[in-house]
Amino acid sequence: MASVLLICGTLVAAYFSTFIYCLIRNLFNVRKTGLPAIIVPFDQNHILWMMFSVPYQQWFREHLPEVVYSRLSLCMYGWEFHEKLRPFEKFSGPRGNDKTYVLVTCGRFELWSRDAEVCAQIVGRPRDFTQLDISNLFMGKFGANVITSDGDKWTRHRKVVASVLNERISKAVFNESVRQTQGLLGEVAAKADSSGTTETNKMFDWAKKITIHVLSGAGMGASVQWSDDSSEKPPPGFKQTYIQSIKVVIEGVTGPLLLPRWLCLNYPSFLPGYETAKAMGYALDEFPKHTSNMLDNERRRTQARGSVTKGNIMSQLLQASEQPADPDLKTSTGNSANALSEREMISNLFIFTAAGFDTTANTISYALVLLARYPQWQHWLLEEIDEIVPKDPSEELDHVAVFPRATRLLAFMLEVLRHYSPLVHISKQTQTAQTIPTSRGTIWLPAYSTVYINSVALHLDPDVWCNLNLADNEQGSDKDEFRFRPTRWINPPGSAQPLFQPPKGAYLPWSGGPRVCPGQKMAQVEFCAVFLTLLRQHEIGAVPLENESREDTEKRLEARIQNSMSILTSQMKDVYDVQEGDPKGLKMRISRR
Numbered sequence: 259m260a261s262v263l264l265i266c267g268t269l270v271a272a273y274f275s276t277f278i279y280c281l282i283r284n285l286f287n288v289r290k291t292g293l294p295a296i297i298v299p300f301d302q303n304h305i306l307w308m309m310f311s312v313p314y315q316q317w318f319r320e321h322l323p324e325v326v327y328s329r330l331s332l333c334m335y336g337w338e339f340h341e342k343l344r345p346f347e348k349f350s351g352p353r354g355n356d357k358t359y360v361l362v363t364c365g366r367f368e369l370w371s372r373d374a375e376v377c378a379q380i381v382g383r384p385r386d387f388t389q390l391d392i393s394n395l396f397m398g399k400f401g402a403n404v405i406t407s408d409g410d411k412w413t414r415h416r417k418v419v420a421s422v423l424n425e426r427i428s429k430a431v432f433n434e435s436v437r438q439t440q441g442l443l444g445e446v447a448a449k450a451d452s453s454g455t456t457e458t459n460k461m462f463d464w465a466k467k468i469t470i471h472v473l474s475g476a477g478m479g480a481s482v483q484w485s486d487d488s489s490e491k492p493p494p495g496f497k498q499t500y501i502q503s504i505k506v507v508i509e510g511v512t513g514p515l516l517l518p519r520w521l522c523l524n525y526p527s528f529l530p531g532y533e534t535a536k537a538m539g540y541a542l543d544e545f546p547k548h549t550s551n552m553l554d555n556e557r558r559r560t561q562a563r564g565s566v567t568k569g570n571i572m573s574q575l576l577q578a579s580e581q582p583a584d585p586d587l588k589t590s591t592g593n594s595a596n597a598l599s600e601r602e603m604i605s606n607l608f609i610f611t612a613a614g615f616d617t618t619a620n621t622i623s624y625a626l627v628l629l630a631r632y633p634q635w636q637h638w639l640l641e642e643i644d645e646i647v648p649k650d651p652s653e654e655l656d657h658v659a660v661f662p663r664a665t666r667l668l669a670f671m672l673e674v675l676r677h678y679s680p681l682v683h684i685s686k687q688t689q690t691a692q693t694i695p696t697s698r699g700t701i702w703l704p705a706y707s708t709v710y711i712n713s714v715a716l717h718l719d720p721d722v723w724c725n726l727n728l729a730d731n732e733q734g735s736d737k738d739e740f741r742f743r744p745t746r747w748i749n750p751p752g753s754a755q756p757l758f759q760p761p762k763g764a765y766l767p768w769s770g771g772p773r774v775c776p777g778q779k780m781a782q783v784e785f786c787a788v789f790l791t792l793l794r795q796h797e798i799g800a801v802p803l804e805n806e807s808r809e810d811t812e813k814r815l816e817a818r819i820q821n822s823m824s825i826l827t828s829q830m831k832d833v834y835d836v837q838e839g840d841p842k843g844l845k846m847r848i849s850r851r
C-alpha cells in the first residue's frame with residue numbers, strides 16, 4: 259500500500275514539477291526580453307481550464323478578490339473583447355511598455371501585443387511565426403488545408419486558394435447575396451402589417467442563412483432558394499442535406515467536432531448531448547461525401563461545357579487544382595498533376611465555409627444592431643445608397659457599377675470590424691528563437707513561444723484613430739477612438755484614396771502579410787450587397803420595449819452588443835436561435851421607407 263502511495267505521490271509531484279519548471283523557465287526568459295511581465299502562475303492552455311473558465315467566469319468574478327480576478331480574467335478565452343486596453347494601461351504601461359507584455363504562466367512563453375510595429379512583423383513573417391498546433395485539431399478535421407499548413411505546403415495550398423477567390427467570384431458572391439437578401443425581404447413582406455412594417459426576433463438567424471446560402475451558391479455552385487432549405491430532403495442514402503451537415507460541423511467547432519466519428523455514431527442515447535453527438539456523427543460522415551459528389555458533378559459539368567469553368571469557388575478550385583505543376587502528386591482524377599488531392603480539395607472547401615461563415619454572419623449581425631443603435635449613421639448610408647442604386651426599384655443591382663461607389667458602406671463595415679473584429683486575437687507560435695526589431699528596441703523570443711496579436715486593443719490605438727478625419731460638422735473628443743464613427747475612414751475630398759489606409763500592422767481584422775485572409779474582398783462584396791439590397795427600400799430599427807424612451811433603447815442596444823462572447827468568433831449572446839415570442843431575443847423592425 260505504502261509503495262502504491264509512493265508511486266502515486268511521485269507521479270503527482272512529477273506532473274506538478276513540470277509546471278514549476280515552466281514557470282521558472284519563463285521567469286528567466288522574460289528578463290532576456292526586456293518586456294514587462296504579468297505573472298499568472300498556472301497554465302491557461304490546460305484543457306480543464308479551457309473547458310471550465312468561460313462558463314464559470316461569473317462565479318470567479320463574484321467570489322475571487324479583485325486583485326486575483328483582474329489577472330485571472332486575462333486567461334479566459336475572449337477576454338480581449340471586454341477588457342479592451344486594461345492590461346496594457348494597468349499592468350504593462352506602468353512597467354515601461356504600454357503596448358507589449360509577456361504573460362508568465364506555467365505553460366508556454368506568451369507574448370501579447372497591440373503594437374503595430376510588432377504585429378506587422380508577426381503577420382509579415384509566416385515562416386518564423388507559424389500556425390498553432392491546436393488549429394490542426396479543429397481545422398484539419400477533413401485533412402490538410404491552407405489554414406493548417408506552414409512553409410512550402412502552405413505555399414502550395416495558398417497559391418490555389420488565392421487564384422480561386424478572384425473577380426469572377428466577387429460577381430457571383432454579389433449576385434447571390436442580392437438574391438438571398440431579396441428572399442429575406444420576401445419573407446419580411448409576407449409578415450408585414452398594413453404599413454409595410456415587420457417586427458421579428460429572426461433577423462440574426464436570417465443573416466446567418468444569407469451567409470450559408472451564399473457560400474453554398476457562390477462557393478459550391480449549389481444555389482439554394484431562400485425558402486427551400488427547410489423543405490429540402492437529404493438525397494438517397496444520406497441523413498442530412500449538404501447545408502445541414504455543414505451547419506452541424508461549423509457549430510461543432512466549439513467542442514463536438516473534436517470527438518471521433520465512431521464515438522459520435524455510437525454515443526449512448528441515455529447520456530446528455532446524444533442528439534448533438536448523433537448529428538455530428540452523421541455530419542462527419544456525410545459532409546465529405548456531399549462535397550465529393552458535388553466535385554464529381556462539377557467535373558462532369560465542366561467536361562460537358564468543354565473545360566469552361568463557372569464563376570463559383572468549387573469550379574475554379576477544380577480547375578486550379580488540376581493544373582500540371584508537381585509530377586509527384588496525383589489528383590483525384592489520377593492525372594499526374596499539381597496541386598491538391600481530392601482530400602485536400604474537400605478540406606479546403608470546408609475551410610472556406612469554416613472561415614467565411616461565422617466571420618461574415620456576425621459582422622452583418624453587429625452591423626444590423628449598430629444601424630438601429632445609431633440612426634444618424636443609417637441616414638448617412640441611405641444618402642449614399644439613394645445616390646448609387648438605380649432609381650427604378652425593379653432594376654437589378656450591377657456589381658461593377660455599384661460596389662466601387664459604395665464608399666460609405668465600406669467605411670461602415672471597416673468601422674464595424676474595428677470595434678467588433680470576429681477574431682479578438684491572432685495567435686502564432688515560434689519553432690526557434692526569434693527577434694523582433696522595433697523602434698523601441700529588439701524583442702527576443704525563445705523557441706516554442708506563443709505570440710498573440712490583441713486585435714481589440716490594437717484597433718483602439720489613439721495615435722492612429724483618435725479624431726481621425728473629423729468631418730466639418732463633427733467635434734473631436736479625447737476618447738474618440740472608442741466612438742463608433744464610420745466617417746473616420748473617409749479621407750478629405752481630393753485625397754489619393756477615398757478611404758483611410760491604416761499604417762502597416764495597425765488594422766488587422768483580416769490579419770495581414772502573406773497570410774492575409776483571402777476572403778477579404780468576398781466578405782466586403784457580400785456585406786455591401788446585403789446592405790444595399792436591405793436598405794434600398796427599407797429601414798432597420800429596434801422595437802422599443804413598453805414605455806421605453808429612445809435613450810433607453812439605445813442603452814439597451816449598446817448593452818446587447820457588449821454582452822458578446824467569443825466562441826470561435828465574437829458574437830452577441832441570445833440573438834440566434836430565439837423563437838419569435840421569446841423576450842430573450844432582440845426584436846428588430848424592418849419598415850418600408
Ligand code: HEM
Binds near residue numbers: 610769
Ligand atoms: C468579415 C469576414 C472575415 C474576417 C474578419 C476574416 C478574418 C480572417 C483572419 C483574421 C484570418 C487569419 C487567421 C490567422 O492567421 O489565424 C483569416 C484567414 C483566412 N480566411 Fe478569412 N475572414 C473573413 C471572411 C472569409 C471568407 C468569406 C473566406 C472564404 C470564403 C475566408 C477564408 C479564409 C482563409 C482560407 C484563411 C486562411 C489563409 C491562410 O492561412 O493563408 N475568410 N480570415
